[in-house]
Amino acid sequence: MRLVIAPDSFKGSLTAREAAEAIRDGWLSVRPGDDIALAPMADGGEGSLDAFEAAVPGARREPVMAVGPDDQPVLARWLRLPPTPGLPGGTGVVELAATSGLTLMRSGLRPFDAHTFGLGQAIRAALTLGVSRLLIAVGGSASTDGGVGALTAMGARLTDAAGAPVPYGNLGAGKVARVSFDGAVPLPAAGAVVLTDVDNPLLGPRGAAAVFGPQKGASSDAAVRALEGNLASLAAVVPDGARLAETPGAGAAGGVAFGLLAWGATLSPGAPAVAEALQLADTIAGADLVITGEGRFDGQSEAGKAPTQVAALARAAGVPTALVAGAIQASVDAFSASASLTDLAGSTDAALAEPARWARAAGAALAGAR
Incomplete structure (x- = not known):
């Protein structure tokens, strides 16, 4: 056989x-x-870097020091795929699990405080080195922050009613009164694609809090409702947030896909992308x-x-x-x-x-x- x-x-x-x-x-x-x-294989979660590295000759891992989901330092890697026609700077592949993943939580689950700041640092590092396209694999998140941490690391300003920067995690998402992308790193020339392994929207019974919150330490219905309320508050102030929140996949990785959509990225199922590369x-x-x-x-x-x-x-x-x-x-x-x-x-x-x-x-x- x-x-x-x-x-x-x-x-x-x-x-x-x-x-x-x-x-x-x-x-x-x-x-x-x-x-x-x-x-x-991989589907946009943990192991996506390994799959792309095995599939693409000349792929090279680049180091980045990041702040992990529990504020502890993490030495992570992102993957640089070699240039191709139309992509002179190559493609950067960033894996959330390597910077902000659930397996990186070393101080217990913290559903309201865990964040994606490290993911934003890895995205910024790849864009600083001039990649022409960015693939962001977002499975395996430790947080339900709606992308607040990642966007902050990327230079976006998310401030509360007094004009002060909000905390990175879900509690911070609930405090956001204004969002500005004026200082954020720009999209690469060929765009940024978020590779998701789920099709859940941001809010509701199939949303990030209801479905994935319990896996990240939300141990009661009250905790899930609080997570949901903070995400809903964020969606209400993000430009075009109501529409973006309903996008299939916006709830991926605790809603980080929603935040990246607001930045200008697009969403794509991760498994087909990896299968094509392989x-x-x-x-x-x-x-x-x-x-x-x-x-x-x-x-x-x-x-x-x-x-x-x-x-x-x-x-x-x-x-x-x-x-x-x-x-x-x-x-x-x-x-x-x-x-x-x-x-x-x-x-x-x-x-x-x-x-x-x-x-x-x-x-x-x-x-x-x-």
């Missing part, structure tokens, strides 16, 4: 490459003669089976996550797709087979303690079922 293994990262436990290699090793332990191609459709063509996966396959997975994109490409090529996930919490009817690390290990804690071991077990289980 010829296989393509194209998982996303298993957030906080395995990178996309580590997951792909573990699944491959498990498969080969049962079917050692099969031909396997690895294509680690030329994944060509890799899948002629395969007998594709295996994809992620840490948790749930109701959000169909809203732009990597496994859904990989399965769509495989379906278009007439190739069956199997799923490996840390936990499976949604229907897997679209897949020919599936394996859950949690089920194989016996518990979530056991799976998280040895994720590579259970990813190998998943690969072996799928191979044994062929």
Whole structure:
């Protein structure tokens, strides 16, 4: 058989490459003669830099010192893709998870204070070095600040009723009375594209606070309502904020996508962009089976996550797709087979303690079922 293994990262436990290699090793332990191609994926979240770096020859990582989501310093990297016709300065790829991600919180979850200032610093660094286009992967955020932190780092002025700069986090979003982009870094010549892995709007029952706030420490309905109220206050004062707030994907990364839209960026699903860079459709063509996966396959997975994109490409090529996930919490009817690390290990804690071991077990289980 010829296989393509194209998982996303298993957030906080395995990178996309580590997951792909573990699944491959498990498969080969049962079917050692099969031909396997690895294509680690991403969807605009954690691991996007890795995916673009693997796909584009000559890509170079650039360092940037950033303020992390809990105010602690972070040495992060952004990726510079080489010049191409029409893009003489190349393309900069900035990953929010590297500067403002949930995994960077070292002082406990702080739903009202965590911010995206570091993301703005990385964006500013890439633009200062003259990139012609900017891709901003925003999955994995620790905050619900509506982009207040990032915009401030980029030079925008967000001030309260007294004219003083507001704090970077969600509390600051609720204090904004005036927004000015006059001092903000300008968009690059070929524009800035926010790569999102969800299609949620900023506000409402599917908005940033309601859906993602509990993952970031909003442990009560009252806390979620307070987060929502601060985002709504921000949307009311941002130019054209009401329309931008309703844009599918504006609620991504705690609403940072909304803030970047207000700056002038556009939104695009991340998984198709990464798949195109990887030329994944060509890799899948002629395969007998594709295996994809992620840490948790749930109701959000169909809203732009990597496994859904990989399965769509495989379906278009007439190739069956199997799923490996840390936990499976949604229907897997679209897949020919599936394996859950949690089920194989016996518990979530056991799976998280040895994720590579259970990813190998998943690969072996799928191979044994062929």
